[in-house]
Amino acid sequence: MRLKLGVISMLLFGLSVIFLFLLTMFESLFSGVPLIVERLISALLLIVPSIVSVIFGAMSLQRKEAPRWMAVVAMLPNALFALFHIAVLSFAG
Numbered sequence: 001m002r003l004k005l006g007v008i009s010m011l012l013f014g015l016s017v018i019f020l021f022l023l024t025m026f027e028s029l030f031s032g033v034p035l036i037v038e039r040l041i042s043a044l045l046l047i048v049p050s051i052v053s054v055i056f057g058a059m060s061l062q063r064k065e066a067p068r069w070m071a072v073v074a075m076l077p078n079a080l081f082a083l084f085h086i087a088v089l090s091f092a093g
Helices: 004-024 035-063 068-091
Strands: none
Touching: 004 035, 004 068, 035 068
């Protein structure tokens, strides 16, 4: 069975939230890590999956896959999640 892009987009949002939880729980392990490395890890684990998820949602809308609402529902929180974390990483320091 092949997953639709809207479903993949929602799964990637869930993965981003899990990564956020894990990074928050194990933040003390980053105490000796340089700030640029911590920002890079945060960008790779939080921002990249959200941006890929928004792209998958847009592709789902373009292909007119069956549950169109799922693509829209997945795109909005992913876009907000990515924008929020981009702002946090750009202004933190």
